[in-house]
Amino acid sequence: MTKPAAKTPLKHLRTSDIRGVAQLAVQATVGVTRIVEGVHQSVWNILGVPGGKRPGQTGGITGLVYKSIHAVTQLLGKGVDSVLVRLQPLLDSAEEAKPGTPQREAVLAALNGVMGDRLLASSNPFAIPMTLRYQGEALNWLALPSMPEVGGKVLLLIHGLCMNDLQWHSEHQGKPVDHGQALASALGYTPVYLRYNSGLHTSQNGRELSAHLEQLATHWPVPIEEFTVVAHSMGGLLIRSAVHYARQENLHWPQHLKNIVFLGVPHHGAPLERAGNRVDVILSSTPYTAPFARLGRLRSAGITDLRYGNVLDEDWHGHDRFQRQSDSRQHLPLPAGVACYSVAATTAAKRSKLADRLIGDGLVPVLSALGQHHDAQRTLVFSKTSQSIAYRTNHMALLSSPEVTRQLLQWLRPTQSV
Template sequence: MSKKEEPSTGEKLEGTLMFVGDTIAQAATRVHEFHRAISDMPFKAVGAATLNASKPVESVHNEITDLVYGAVREAGKGVFSGAAWVVRQANQSLASPQVIDQAMGGELMDDVNHLPVPSMPNAKTDKRVSAISSAINGVFGDHLAATRNPMQVHMNLYANGQLLQADQAALMAQFPNAQNHLVIFVHGLCCNEDSWQMYYNPSEPATRPYGDKLQDDFPVTALYLRYNTGRNIDSNARQFKRMLNKLVRNWPVAVEGITLVGHSMGGLVSRAVVEALTDDDIILKRAIRDVVCLGSPHAGAPLARLAAAGEQLFSKFELARPIGRVLGVRSRGIRDLDHGLGALQTRDGQEVMFHLIGSTIGDHTSSWLNTTVGDGLVTPDSALADDTGKAQRVTFAQKHHMILLNDPDVFLELKMVLRQHLRPRVGRD
């Protein structure tokens, strides 16, 4: 199983500088467009009244403003792109300090030996940086991937906070007690694998993450996917499928079952993996038993549709068009949530069982909340959209979207899913 190493601190700094430069350029462009939309109104009015006698003035005005905004845009992007280049050269140089040391006649290593040892970032800092990076990737991840920005999140599997190793020998060392049933958790938009630890209180064992508790109760190994949620769902699903095929081939023991548990967008990615399976994926087709979707917008999410509608509406008015373009700066991943993947459809030869779990912040009788607000981000109708009539569907009341990541009622549902294939460990029934 191939993997991408996580970027170093220096590479993250380089990527951040590149991203800031791109952001300044985009902001200058939007302000320029807004300025032009405003200035065009009086020029058009005067032009109509004076038979275009004001055209030379308008041309001079436009040339000057184009020059000014162009200078701001290019200077802003240039400064940060230049800084990113400096950081990149430093990263490459510092990766081999002996080269510089030779060039300086040994002076560098002399100085380095007398430098105080810097304090290393702790796990809490790393998690915070990772969370911020994942949030940025959710909104701009397609751009980061297209520009090969070091800030882009690479798809990888994790267990116990550690990146999964690539080859079978390393996996055997990493998982001496590997089980033949895998439960793989797939996070949602702007999140990462740490999102499954939300609402965990060390003093309350019942709030431990689903994966930890399932490993206690059943002979399973829990794994967690991290991916760039700004990329479109199909692209992530295809890459995830390839990763699963390699994982099954290299896993220390024969894989007999896989359960995919996806929250929000993660449920759509998991579903898309199953729908992308072909006869070439025969081992994976036999292994994947269940897909559990927690608050996944199969029929789309209201907020995503609102942003899309706003973009279309503002784009129809000349003065508001720049605002429409701002709303248009949404990743492909977010755009995929406008309408989701549609309701589940019957597919020949598909033996995977889908479990659709939705919720609402209101109670079951407050229908207006169910249909308009749902869990705050996804309505039950979308979360439970199924045209096959075969999916197991559950709706919970008085639960918001994020609580589905760590909730005792949801955990009971997950246990019921595994009971269909596995016997609980002795004493854990």
């Protein structure tokens, strides 16, 4: 009797991951220590014992102990990191050609979605750089591979929060589903996939995507005939931001932009993030729970942008993103001169006011996905024939739905274009 193959979880790791884990461990230790010190001082305050110079800090000998913990943790962290930086080139040489496994890439994508802004700020190797990818490889404009099979119709696929480009390859009832490959086979598109750090502000990613697409338009092996974009979830906010900044800077690539299809995009935000913001406020309301509000403040800028659907710098710049405030976004209409389509999803079997507002696809309400808003001036105008609702479908199932594939084909066939 043969033994089953042993599971080897370490095969998903790279040597550079050691640095990333070490940095996260240091940050976690410092963060937990600050929470403990905050609770400690809250108790002292009740007893009339003065604290340190800043709120949440203890004073006296107790304060010195906490300061020592912080200092030693930071010193050890810097020491470990400096050693690993010197060792990493030697360790990496043996695995330069080793591709990342889908499991590893999925974990990194989730980590970046949750705290990608912090990873980038601390130069953590887990931070994902933005890349345009063709046939699984990042495109290097200074050394493009041989690409004789590409055409002038470029299809850009943009993933959502906590995801990556590999997750466009999905399954439905055991059969593979890939919207990009389906459109390539039927309509002659060349699919290009975006991978990015979804924990950054949407407008930061939008500006960077715009620059990448300008490079693509400049260096693509054949003249660009058209750009078509299929964007899922946060990806739809990202492309709207990118078009805005490209036109502001008079870049050339938007001249080729013909279609954008939005799949489950929270144009006007997602209720879960608004609920998370309320939890922040509640935790901050008492001295005993206030230290734990730090945990909620770990969530990334990308996540807090989903509260109302921020797409511009002005939507977040100069604001405390964890304070509760009303929707103060600048209205950004759908890009002029571009055919825009929207697919919303709902787990319900049919539409109703309750299902549209509260159920939706589990993450994004139907009205938000369709761009509809109670303030008519904020509504994104999709024509009736450019809207579709997938019933009994959740947010992630939009990527694996044959029904969605059929809708994309119907909209994007040349004879059906609007």
